[in-house]
Amino acid sequence: MASVADTPKAGFRLGMLIYDTRYRSMTIQVVVMVAFMGGVAWLVDNAIQNLHTLGKDFNFGFLWARSSYDINQRLVEYSNDSTHARALLIGLLNTLLVAFLGCIAATIIGVFAGVLRLSKNWLVGRLMTVYIEIVRNVPVLLWILLAYAALTEALPPLKDFRGDNPAATMSLNDSVAVTNQYTVIPEPLFSRSLGNVDVGIFLISVDLLAIIAVLVGSILVNRAIKAQASRIQEQTGDRPVTWWKSLAVLVLPVVVLLYALGFHLGYPELKRFNFSGGTEISNSLLALWLALSVYTGSYIAEIVRAGILAIPNGQSEAAFALGLRPRRTMNLVILPQALRVIIPPLISQYLNLTKNSSLAIAVGYMDLRGTLGGITLNQTGRELECMLLLMLIYLAISLCISAVMNVYNNSVKLKER
Numbered sequence: 001m002a003s004v005a006d007t008p009k010a011g012f013r014l015g016m017l018i019y020d021t022r023y024r025s026m027t028i029q030v031v032v033m034v035a036f037m038g039g040v041a042w043l044v045d046n047a048i049q050n051l052h053t054l055g056k057d058f059n060f061g062f063l064w065a066r067s068s069y070d071i072n073q074r075l076v077e078y079s080n081d082s083t084h085a086r087a088l089l090i091g092l093l094n095t096l097l098v099a100f101l102g103c104i105a106a107t108i109i110g111v112f113a114g115v116l117r118l119s120k121n122w123l124v125g126r127l128m129t130v131y132i133e134i135v136r137n138v139p140v141l142l143w144i145l146l147a148y149a150a151l152t153e154a155l156p157p158l159k160d161f162r163g164d165n166p167a168a169t170m171s172l173n174d175s176v177a178v179t180n181q182y183t184v185i186p187e188p189l190f191s192r193s194l195g196n197v198d199v200g201i202f203l204i205s206v207d208l209l210a211i212i213a214v215l216v217g218s219i220l221v222n223r224a225i226k227a228q229a230s231r232i233q234e235q236t237g238d239r240p241v242t243w244w245k246s247l248a249v250l251v252l253p254v255v256v257l258l259y260a261l262g263f264h265l266g267y268p269e270l271k272r273f274n275f276s277g278g279t280e281i282s283n284s285l286l287a288l289w290l291a292l293s294v295y296t297g298s299y300i301a302e303i304v305r306a307g308i309l310a311i312p313n314g315q316s317e318a319a320f321a322l323g324l325r326p327r328r329t330m331n332l333v334i335l336p337q338a339l340r341v342i343i344p345p346l347i348s349q350y351l352n353l354t355k356n357s358s359l360a361i362a363v364g365y366m367d368l369r370g371t372l373g374g375i376t377l378n379q380t381g382r383e384l385e386c387m388l389l390l391m392l393i394y395l396a397i398s399l400c401i402s403a404v405m406n407v408y409n410n411s412v413k414l415k416e417r
Contacts, residue, residue, distance in 0.1 A: 047384065060389075062380040063088065069375050071366045073282045076202040084376045089202070091371030092393060098288055098367065099354040099397070105293035106353060107346075110300025115330065117305050128301070136298040141359050143295050148287035148363040155180040155283075161270055175267050177275055183286065184268040184278040191262030207261055214253045221249045284365035288357065296353045303345045307338035336412070343409040350405065351398050358394075368393060 017027045051058060063085040070080050075093045078086055117128035135143070156168035157180050170177045177184040194206035225245050233239040268278030311334050319329040358369040366374075368390065377386040 051384070056381075058384065060382075060385055062376075062382050062385070065380070067376065068379070071371065073280075073285050073365060084372075084380065087371045087376060088368070088389070091366060091368040094285075094360075094365065095354070095357055095367040095369075096397070098285070098292065098357045098360065098365075099350075099401075101289050102292040102296065102353050102357070103350050105289065106296035106300055106349070109293060109297030110349075111304050113297060113301035114304025114308070117301060118308060132298045132301050135295055136302075140291065140295045140356055141362060143291040144288055144359055144362055147291040148284060151283040151287055152180050157181075158274065170268075175265070177268055177270070177278075180283065182283055183281045184275045185281065186265035186267050187277065187279040189264055189266045191264065193261065210257060210261075211254065214257050218250050218253050222246050225249065282365065284360065284363040287363050288360050288365050292353050292356055296349050296356075299349050299352075300346060303342055303349070304338070307340075307342035308334055310341045311337050339412045343405065343412065347402055347405040347409075350401050354397055354401060355394065 017023045048058070064083050066080075067082055067084045067087045068080050069087070071078055071087065071090050073094060074090045075097065076090065078090050113128050113131060116124050117132065119125045119128075155178055160166060160168035161170070161177065161179070168179075175186050190207050194210065196203040196205055197209075222245075225242050229240050229242045266277050268275045270276075315333055315337065316329055319333045320326075324332065357367055358373075360367040361370045361374060364370075372386055372393075373390045377383060380386070
């Protein structure tokens with residue numbers, strides 16, 4: 001019986017790296033990677049040579065030098081005797097504060113404007129259309145300057161609060177003072193404080209940590225109560241009343257803790273030239289927060305409107321057939337499904353708001369751009385180091401926001417079996 005000899009396999013040839021589909025994609029990736037690394041090496045070598053020509057080196061020792069400049073709005077202790085690293089921390093915290101408050105306010109504004117633009121009331125719908133079209137088609141920097149000018153020109157100066165018959169008075173039972181420079185509100189104080197923990201770069205209030213821990217515990221317990229109510233509803237068809245339990249769990253522990261810590265408010269008082277006590281909120285912070293929130297809210301409104309319109313009309317009709325009112329239908333049926341469409345572009349708007357906060361320098365708000373990328377850079381002459389740090393910090397903030405929102409996006413997306 002004859003046997004057929006096996007066909008000899010062709011050996012590897014260099015030409016296969018280009019013409020053979022098994023190796024071509026890998027070859028292209030290697031070539032691109034080598035070219036990229038070569039470009040990076042050329043940039044680094046060019047930067048080193050230029051620094052050497054200017055008589056400079058590359059180091060971050062300047063961060064530990066005395067900053068010698070003041071910052072008007074700060075969340076932790078700082079003085080002009082602090083280091084540039086401390087000033088960087090203040091600027092970072094100020095940036096995160098504006099980004100956090102702005103994302104919350106912009107989301108609230110955007111959701112309401114997006115829903116109201118779909119209202120059957122002709123006037124309400126047109127008003128929301130006018131708001132969206134006007135706000136988002138004007139540069140955000142102009143809105144920031146307009147908000148700052150309005151606060152500066154419309155509010156009374158400090159001198160109007162002085163004298164026997166002052167032209168301006170404090171609001172809310174003499175607890176809030178609104179001036180053309182800043183707004184003073186009562187500050188939280190604890191007569192039986194638990195003290196602070198020194199972590200090296202700043203102090204952390206143990207009272208604040210205790211309050212956060214109690215709030216987190218209360219939220220977890222409330223979720224357990226709602227989950228138990230849902231299980232009972234699935235088994236019996238009747239959902240037990242849980243609102244009073246939720247209210248007690250969310251409110252009572254915090255109230256008891258605040259009472260135990262001796263919580264009270266410290267009210268501002270007008271001294272000789274200025275207000276003493278209370279918490280000062282600069283008009284630059286208020287203007288930046290207001291402008292970024294209104295501006296970004298106009299884009300979020302269109303995202304919300306598009307997400308709602310993406311839901312089939314049959315969902316609303318089915319909800320109406322079950323006897324649900326329009327408001328309940330929107331809250332329980334439409335918006336939960338629209339979130340799957342809304343969340344991805346919403347992440348981009350949060351990132352844009354965070355990066356647009358760098359325009360704070362226009363109104364004198366000392367954020368990361370104003371401290372590290374402004375005064376510190378000009379004083380030390382370390383342009384390359386400051387710009388690299390600035391880019392890395394903004395990149396880290398953006399990646400953190402994206403990661404958090406992606407986790408939430410995964411929780412609301414459709415679960416496949």
